Amino acid sequence: MSALRNFNLRDKGAEIWAGWNRPVRTVFVITFVLLVGLLPFAPSWGPTSFLNTPITSFENVLVYPVGMFVLMALGLNIVVGKSGLLDLGYIAFFAIGAYSQAILSTLYGWNTWQALPVGMGLAMISGVILGLPALRVRGDYLAIITLGFGEIIRIVALNLSVTGGPNGIAGIPNPPTIFGFEFNLMFPEHFFWLVLAMILLTIWMIRRFTVRRPGRAWEAIRQDEDVAALMGVNTLIYKLWSFVIGAAIGGAAGVVYASKVMVISPDMFKFEVSILILACVVFGGMGNIWGVALGASILAYLPERIRFIADERQIIFGLVLIIMMNLRPDGLLPRKKREKIEEKRTM
């Protein structure tokens, strides 16, 4: 058990990474991104054809759920992993993004690139409205507030006429061609590359945040909020920022998702999806970008590959949460050792 707990692939990786100089790192990153970019063609190449999924085509699985889940898990990771706040209604921001894209495009003829900032902005505003009352009091109130909010957004979408009620909104246009890439049913890999670009952008943003003031503030808040406040960190502002940035990423994912699937309905934004994304974060390793990306890829991909898991997947995700928290609370790839909270025995 202790061997399992002490084994830390992430630290090993960080050691190797630290031993490389800049050109080696650049080459490694470029090769890695290229390999991931080639993933949509994997099933048609002999040695990797076992990856193919039985029901949905592999290229589409890569966009949703895999790509979208990685993106959302990275967004949720800022809230849960970096600043230690529990958000149980992350799907709400995804839904806000998706519905703003759907309404703006079908009623006002906006295209995806125009709707993207609006969807992100609306998600951020709702994040402020939600986070301000909850974060002022205590971190764990946020959990129940977001739990309620995730459900409220669905109920509102179900009962308003502008969102099409239970039928949702159909006929959402695909994104227009950009840099020579067409986006339609014929080219699912273009959507994957779009999502991949968003993921890379998000990772870059999180890494910049982590080494700068907000990242240090989040880390301090996560370890001990009172001490952080004593050290002069404006805890409310930084907690709110992490919540709002997470919301913006969820909103962006929603906008792209709506223009990919072209039809959205309230059924897609159920509470279960929020829990699923949380399970991705916890399973991969809270606070560690690579762990979260890996965890989300595994949890999103496996039920598609092995269909009999799909029906009971919610039970499995519940179990994942319990088991990971009890036996390996740092996840598959734990965060850096120096970022870990000193385990204090209060009992």
Add this chain to the structure above:
Amino acid sequence: MNFSVITTQFWSLVLQGLALGLIYSLVALGYTMVYGVLRLINFANSEVFMLGTFAVLWVEIEVLGHPVTAKPLAGFELVYTLVIALVGSMIACAVLAVLVELVAYRRLRARGAAPLSSLISAIGVSIFLMETMRMFTESRPQTAPRLLDKWSFGEIAGANFRIDTVLAIISPIVIFVILDQFVNRSRLGKAIRAVSLSEENAKLMGININRVISLTFLIGGLTTGAAAFLYTTVYENTVFNVGFNMGIAAFTAAVLGGIGNIRGAFYGGLALGMMEQFASAVLGSQWKAVTVFVILVLILLFKPNGLFGEAVQKTRT
């Protein structure tokens, strides 16, 4: 929007609000008691309630052999059936709540883990219970047999004093009086209050913390089980996700009264039940959950310590 119902059905809405609110306050106890000693939201309490409603059904249909189509009972048999169902549901919920503590909290507490870990672990238990029940019932709502004939004591000012409504109003009051006396008078109640004031000092005074925490979960489970019985008797059906809205409403009730405060849970539940009944009469019942949520956000904005204040003046963990 239909504001005229406020005047035309005022007393009837008050009566229904009372019954619903007192069921809320019983479930809210499950949150507020645990919060008092652990300073954590017990997320799995809503699923304890859900399993309680199924336990009532199981006792009535399988154990006592009254099928869904059974005729209402009368006299001694009725009392006997209801008491067995109530006791069965309370025991089932109490055992489950203690198990939840063992599985979701104890190991993490021994390790001194961050509150976030406990919250996630409790959410995991809650999802697991809910989804298992979804699988068993195949997502179908289940109907309870109508064993209690819904006769009425009569109408006063348009309010129909039906037996089940009266039962749902009187029994929570009895439970609250007993619990209040227990916590304030008995030795174990004193131990619970000591732990909620300061865990370390209570330990120094020779109190077995783990036993007190288990006891708190047990009491929370008992009241939640009673709530599950009343809910099934009044509404006569249940479904695997019945705990979701109930959980949010009961938590809101606990926060409204001041979380960690037992009397606060009572008044918070009452107030919330009334507000919800009036709001859903005016706006339409599909906005019921939204009302509860808006109330929760407003409390946190303007009166985060609740109407009666938290039992312990420690608003930050």
